[in-house]
Amino acid sequence: MTSSSAGLTAPYALVRFRTGDGAEARLGLVAGDRVREIGPDELGAADLNAFLAEAPASWGRLTAVAEQTDAAWHPLADVTLSAPVTPRQVLQTGANYRTHVIDLVAAGRAKNDPRPIEELREWAADMMDRRAREGIPYFFIGLPAAVVGDDVDLVLPSYSDQHDWELELAIVIGREAFRVDREHAMEHVAGYTIVNDVTTRDLVFREDMKEIGTDWYRGKNAPGFLPTGPFLVPSPFVANPGDLHLQLTLNGDTMQDATTSDLLFDIPALIAGASQNMPLLPGDLLLTGSPAGNGIVHGRMLRDGDVMVGAIEGLGAQTVRAVAEERR
Template sequence: MSVKPEAASALFSGRFALATLSAPDGPAFPALVTADARVLDLRSAFSDEHLTVRALLEDWDRALGRLSALADDHGSPGYRPLADFRVRAPVEPRQVFQSGANYRQHVIDLHVAHRDPADDRPEEERRAEAAEIMDRRAAEDLPYVFIGLPSAITGPYDDVVLPDWAEKPDWELELAVVIGRPAHRVSVEEALDHVAGYTIANDLTDRATVFRRDMPQIGTDWLRSKNAPGFTPLGPWLVPAESVTDPGDLRLVLRLNGETMQDESTKDMIFDVARLVSYASQSAELLPGDLVLTGSPAGNGMHWGRLLRDGDVMDASVTGLGAQRTRCVAEVTR
């Protein structure tokens, strides 16, 4: 799907962003996208037919200066209209780090929705308990981070196939951090120096398979509930960190068939971007192109009592990072 012309005047903040595009019948290629919806094939600009966005991130310090110079010359003949191309997920990560339970109000809602069947306390009491837990987490505890699969990633305008086994598929709009410099055991103060930029992710989850009912002592089953092919629409743009004034003050909005479901600020995050990146790096080495998903705010389908169905259309946006539109399609059972 190409970008609609009427959206071109407000693609993203800053002078340029990175994207992965393709012609209707051609291979994917890395592109520089300008705010006025023109694109430059970076394979030619960097004289590398095999160049990818991830390769640019491997040498981000050098690439950023070159990209900035190319953006200054956006009237050159090499630029073409964005509308001529299909927009794909902006980067192919090697690793996806996903933060759970990171928005205060969202976690309170989930605490209430996923109650133990034997817990018959009033909702008000359970909400108060969850609020106390969240305050204690922010002050004393560590982020909750788990691993996702790159194979779950799809483009920002691609259809999302709802597996026939997914009984309660749900949306989770998130700010996604893109790593630009290797990060291993970095401090909170150093963490943002390793961030190349930001993009949008919708981390779909099948609520019916989040917990292992057959073995409750094991806890959550993120493989089953979050990693179906296409369950992570990503993009459309990778916006450089220098163009995002404050990742801790961005508005996330998700609309389902035109009705607003999520509308929250990243101010509600319990652990900010720097703390998440630093925490993940204490155990793993974060590599260029890797993603750190920062959690989703309140307003998921469990909160509304309305899960995803065949034909649903999700419109998702994050301040300065653009917007994605995905349509849900039920899997055809063989």
């Protein structure tokens, strides 16, 4: 596939890119409609995660590289972009958009629930408002092996037909964060990227062990279930991550359309909360949750041949094609 920087407003961003079929992805710097390979000399560090460990201060090293006009540049349209990060840990945030949770409660209404749908939505709204005032973020763990670029087709496992999309703003951790407070949390943000946190809905809750609750391993961690990127945008170029527009379209139809201002727990609260029991490492992904408009609410799950375009203001867009796995 070819790549475009449409929607990317930063002066530069990091990517991983390939120039030919089968070639290994290389770390690159995107500036406008061109990309060039960068290595330890330009980074001033051994690798990407070591560079990010010094972010946001380290971003200034790339300013002069982005302004160069030598022959090292490739047209961005001629390369294939992959996932821009190699996280050691992936943390996901559940139930963190107010409207999203209200919609899920209404969609999951029990058949024997006598309450009118509006009453149920009001109950869910009160619950979310109380949680925002008194609660703490809800985290679970994803597998880094599920992180891929949008150059990889999303294979829909044959064991279910309930695969759903979840467009999310993802924080890329910079300096290691361990038991930080809200006031200092943003000092540990290297940048931001786009993630589609794909979910198999009918596997989230265990029917055979209802007392246990959610099964996020089976519900989320199939191969390729975390399409990421294509750009890692430096944090200094994202002025207000708490008010970014997100939109996901399915075959051209808008499914998710929201802003990060609907987050229950904002980015400082998420970083502070997630760092309390385990250090967040340079290059790790911290997903902030998905807004309203998932397939379970639309009554439409992913099918063979579907094309999703997920865009976040200032961060560009990713295009993911779904293909059905052959039934075994």
